[in-house]
Amino acid sequence: MIKRFFAYYIPHKKLFYIDFFSAIVVALLDLAFPVVVQWFINTLLPEQEWGTVIWVSGALFATYLISSYLQYNVNFLGHKLGINIETDMRQDLFEGVQRQSFKYFDNTKTGHIISRITNDLFDIGELAHHGPEDLFIALMTFAGAFGIMFYVNPSLALVALVFVPVLIALITYTNIKMNKAWTKMYSEIGDVNARVEDSVSGMRVVQSFTNEEHEVETFRANNSRYRKAKVGGYKVMGYTSSGIFLATRLMILSVLIYGSWLLYVGTIDVGEFVLFILYINILFKPIEKISAILELYPRGMAGFKRFTDMMDTEVDVVDRDDAKEAPVLDGSISFNDVTFGYEENRPVLSNVNLTIPAGKTIAFVGPSGAGKTTISSLIPRFYDIDSGSITINGMNIQEMTKKSLRSQIGIVQQDVFLFSGTLRENIRYGNLNASDEEIEHAARLANLEALIESLPQGYDTQIGQRGLKLSGGQKQRIAIARTFLKNPPILILDEATSALDTETEAMIQQSLQELAVNRTTLVIAHRLATIRHADRIVVVTKDGIVEQGTYDELIAKNGAFASLNSIQINQ
Numbered sequence: 001m002i003k004r005f006f007a008y009y010i011p012h013k014k015l016f017y018i019d020f021f022s023a024i025v026v027a028l029l030d031l032a033f034p035v036v037v038q039w040f041i042n043t044l045l046p047e048q049e050w051g052t053v054i055w056v057s058g059a060l061f062a063t064y065l066i067s068s069y070l071q072y073n074v075n076f077l078g079h080k081l082g083i084n085i086e087t088d089m090r091q092d093l094f095e096g097v098q099r100q101s102f103k104y105f106d107n108t109k110t111g112h113i114i115s116r117i118t119n120d121l122f123d124i125g126e127l128a129h130h131g132p133e134d135l136f137i138a139l140m141t142f143a144g145a146f147g148i149m150f151y152v153n154p155s156l157a158l159v160a161l162v163f164v165p166v167l168i169a170l171i172t173y174t175n176i177k178m179n180k181a182w183t184k185m186y187s188e189i190g191d192v193n194a195r196v197e198d199s200v201s202g203m204r205v206v207q208s209f210t211n212e213e214h215e216v217e218t219f220r221a222n223n224s225r226y227r228k229a230k231v232g233g234y235k236v237m238g239y240t241s242s243g244i245f246l247a248t249r250l251m252i253l254s255v256l257i258y259g260s261w262l263l264y265v266g267t268i269d270v271g272e273f274v275l276f277i278l279y280i281n282i283l284f285k286p287i288e289k290i291s292a293i294l295e296l297y298p299r300g301m302a303g304f305k306r307f308t309d310m311m312d313t314e315v316d317v318v319d320r321d322d323a324k325e326a327p328v329l330d331g332s333i334s335f336n337d338v339t340f341g342y343e344e345n346r347p348v349l350s351n352v353n354l355t356i357p358a359g360k361t362i363a364f365v366g367p368s369g370a371g372k373t374t375i376s377s378l379i380p381r382f383y384d385i386d387s388g389s390i391t392i393n394g395m396n397i398q399e400m401t402k403k404s405l406r407s408q409i410g411i412v413q414q415d416v417f418l419f420s421g422t423l424r425e426n427i428r429y430g431n432l433n434a435s436d437e438e439i440e441h442a443a444r445l446a447n448l449e450a451l452i453e454s455l456p457q458g459y460d461t462q463i464g465q466r467g468l469k470l471s472g473g474q475k476q477r478i479a480i481a482r483t484f485l486k487n488p489p490i491l492i493l494d495e496a497t498s499a500l501d502t503e504t505e506a507m508i509q510q511s512l513q514e515l516a517v518n519r520t521t522l523v524i525a526h527r528l529a530t531i532r533h534a535d536r537i538v539v540v541t542k543d544g545i546v547e548q549g550t551y552d553e554l555i556a557k558n559g560a561f562a563s564l565n566s567i568q569i570n571q
């Protein structure tokens with residue numbers, strides 16, 4: 001973990017060196033100050049060397065100026081270093097999330113993902129800046145101050161040193177306790193975020209069932225668990241800092257008492273006594289630094305651990321090492337003995353065999369939960385099959401790169417996702433390199449023209465988060481325009497029109513039919529009237545593919561399709 005953490009410093013090593021060097025010089029200058037004071041008291045003042053006093057004061061002033069500049073480096077460049085590292089980690093995490101396959105998103109709450117990318121990394125920057133630097137400076141100041149104190153008077157130095165094991169014990173104990181507390185806190189804030197995401201995304205459901213109070217109460221429970229976890233962390237922090245405060249004050253008191261005695265019996269002089277008191281005060285600084293790291297380290301590391309856990313989550317659909325770019329596909333698809341289940345030992349499809357000729361429209365019908373969407377999800381490799389093979393143009397899809405395969409498949413689903421931004425940007429999502437003319441052409445093909453003309457800002461109208469300002473049919477047409485722009489040889493229409501009224505459906509059907517021309521099209525439909533003209537209808541039930549044929553053939557067969565059809569007609 002530590003090695004991985006430090007790897008993030010490499011791209012910013014220049015900043016790190018400047019920051020570290022500045023911090024070391026500042027610490028060395030601090031360490032030298034008591035020695036100068038002792039020299040003033042013991043030598044310069046008794047001997048009344050005013051020339052030297054003025055000269056040394058001038059030198060001290062120059063030193064302070066340099067020290068102030070170096071402090072600026074530490075404060076600004078050090079924080080910049082931390083922020084850069086935090087930003088790099090956040091970027092890596094986001095890229096990691098983009099690589100994940102559907103299974104991951106099926107099983108991970110969105111709020112938890114958001115939490116990892118935001119909250120969990122908040123403390124990393126601070127730790128990256130303060131962790132190594134403060135620890136090094138603290139140890140250096142400790143060793144330097146004690147070294148000089150031992151040199152001046154070993155017995156008095158020992159009196160101060162006695163308190164160090166107490167401090168180490170406190171620090172170790174706190175570290176363990178706080179690590180637990182912060183890990184818990186991050187997990188709880190993840191739950192809080194997940195709750196907010198669920199409740200806000202599902203607000204229509206919440207309000208239509210008038211379940212706002214239930215939501216508030218559930219949130220209260222999550223929120224209070226988070227509060228408890230955080231308070232727990234600060235409680236440990238509270239008694240540790242009090243412990244450290246007490247130990248350091250006892251340290252100074254002991255040195256004061258024993259030092260006074262040594263001064264009284266003449267073992268040390270006033271200069272040495274003042275030097276000791278000043279060094280004890282200097283020692284407070286590294287102790288404070290260490291206790292700050294103590295708070296920061298477990299928190300930052302708990303976040304970093306969650307970061308590495310997420311980064312290390314295995315991606316289950318990956319390109320093989322020898323994967324090739326798919327050729328331009330004509331869309332002849334073949335399922336050969338395909339078995340697949342979302343969970344182990346629970347197959348949804350067993351030994352499915354199916355051939356789809358290029359350029360034809362194939363409709364999938366059957367009862368809910370039979371596996372129609374699953375079949376269509378396997379073609380772009382959203383999930384990898386357990387056994388058998390799927391080929392397109394005779395080439396196994398697992399031998400193609402995901403990108404070259406997916407770039408040749410267009411999907412229009414019932415639930416259309418629109419990104420925050422303009423209408424133009426949303427259509428352009430189908431092909432990020434498309435020109436404005438191409439976008440407008442696609443919009444015309446998707447029958448969007450009338451809508452766009454009615455908008456005051458036309459293509460530049462903001463359609464807001466999730467396109468909430470648009471109707472279901474309008475959203476569908478944007479999805480269709482995107483797919484026109486993508487222009488893939490293979491098309492999957494998953495219940496694309498089932499949420500629409502008859503009139504809108506007829507209009508969208510027309511756009512979809514235009515879209516399907518010269519493409520291999522898989523249509524998943526519940527309303528059987530919409531697939532009357534499909535080249536072939538495949539009936540999928542819990543037992544797999546039970547019938548295939550044209551509409552008329554299947555009606556004549558009087559089997560599963562005919563009975564589905566008669567149920568719909570009689571509805």
Ligand SMILES: Nc1ncnc2c1ncn2[C@@H]1O[C@H](COP(=O)(O)OP(=O)(O)OP(=O)(O)O)[C@@H](O)[C@H]1O
Pocket residue numbers: 106342343348366367368369370371372373374375
């Ligand atoms: N992401 C998933 N994780 C686990 N199981 C799933 C997932 N998606 C679907 N299933 C299960 O797989 C089975 C087939 O689902 P699928 O969505 O393919 O059916 P469908 O025929 O398209 O149904 P519908 O007509 O209702 O859309 C169902 O039992 C469903 O519960």
